[in-house]
């Protein structure tokens with residue numbers, strides 16, 4: 137544990153919350169020297185900045201690395217565009233990626249979770265380690281995306297190395313070098329080649345899937361280009377997988393450490409949707425993302441010049457007592473949460489939030505019903521190490537509760 141803001145330090149990454157508190161209380165417009173960037177940590181400041189895309193632009197990337205878009209060798213995707221281009225793209229994508237399309241996946245997701253849980257029970261009965269993250273939380277979003285994009289069953293195994301490469305990218309702190317050298321490059325190249333083929337095929341023979349819907353989406357006479365669709369597929373795989381898996385794993389971890397809170401959800405599963413937001417508030421999958429100032433801006437009397445990187449510390453803002461009261465650090469599954477930054481806010485508000493919440497709800501409903509005493513083996517768990525995201529690589533559990541307990 138450290139109370140110094142040191143985003144590259146494993147001690148900070150293991151428990152960033154004391155440092156976040158110090159920033160909020162003592163240094164709300166923090167200047168980081170190397171690499172040079174600013175960090176906002178209070179809820180109101182982050183909320184205001186992230187909604188002011190005219191001043192805090194996404195067009196130079198979301199990390200504090202210089203020229204990250206250029207280094208990746210990719211054209212900017214939706215998340216790295218400002219209005220007006222962002223508005224056009226977002227509208228077109230929303231035509232295909234509708235809440236109705238998401239809701240229609242519930243039965244398939246539930247069947248997947250039940251099948252996985254049955255396999256995990258068998259593994260535990262055979263004396264093998266059960267890893268909640270590896271065996272359930274991480275595969276579920278990959279399955280959901282494959283369903284959504286209409287990827288045929290036979291091709292689904294091909295997702296695994298791509299997702300693994302993107303996780304490595306996170307584990308290396310989104311350093312572009314991790315994607316421009318080593319196995320990551322090949323994985324991303326393969327993913328692009330694969331999706332390019334799928335897009336061409338769906339343009340020729342449209343089906344009932346999201347890619348087909350995106351290829352025909354039209355607004356004000358505009359249509360998505362192949363690159364737009366490809367870029368969106370990339371952002372969904374990169375931004376929708378680990379984040380959702382970690383929401384589930386964080387939920388399970390938080391509840392396993394707080395049996396009283398868990399008992400409330402077991403007794404009344406209708407509280408689960410609210411609990412998911414509370415998990416995200418306390419242990420956000422996305423802890424921090426950056427913007428670049430387009431003009432000088434003054435916050436709490438400190439002037440941030442134009443052209444500077446400013447990190448939005450969502451994870452710090454979501455625990456701000458000024459917004460959430462004196463119990464901001466505590467888990468309360470019944471807490472009223474009128475606003476939070478777990479999915480950001482403003483024009484880039486997560487477009488996949490419905491899908492993420494659906495998956496996490498189904499996973500938690502099934503887990504709590506079948507394994508209300510599940511115990512997380514914390515000493516053997518392994519975290520992702522990153523200044524930007526928070527979550528797990530491995531989370532061993534005992535489905536029936538702690539061996540020898542009760």
Ligand code: HEM
Nearest residue numbers: 214215372376379380383421422479480484486487488492
């Ligand atoms: C718990 C799970 C998730 C979390 C915590 C999360 C978080 C976020 C955050 C914080 C942003 C804003 C980025 C910024 O500030 O620049 C974002 C945007 C985005 N997310 Fe998610 N996300 C999740 C799941 C998903 C899923 C399942 C998908 C799609 C399948 C998805 C697709 C996207 C896309 C496309 C954007 C960009 C939207 C835009 O720029 O207009 N996310 N997400």
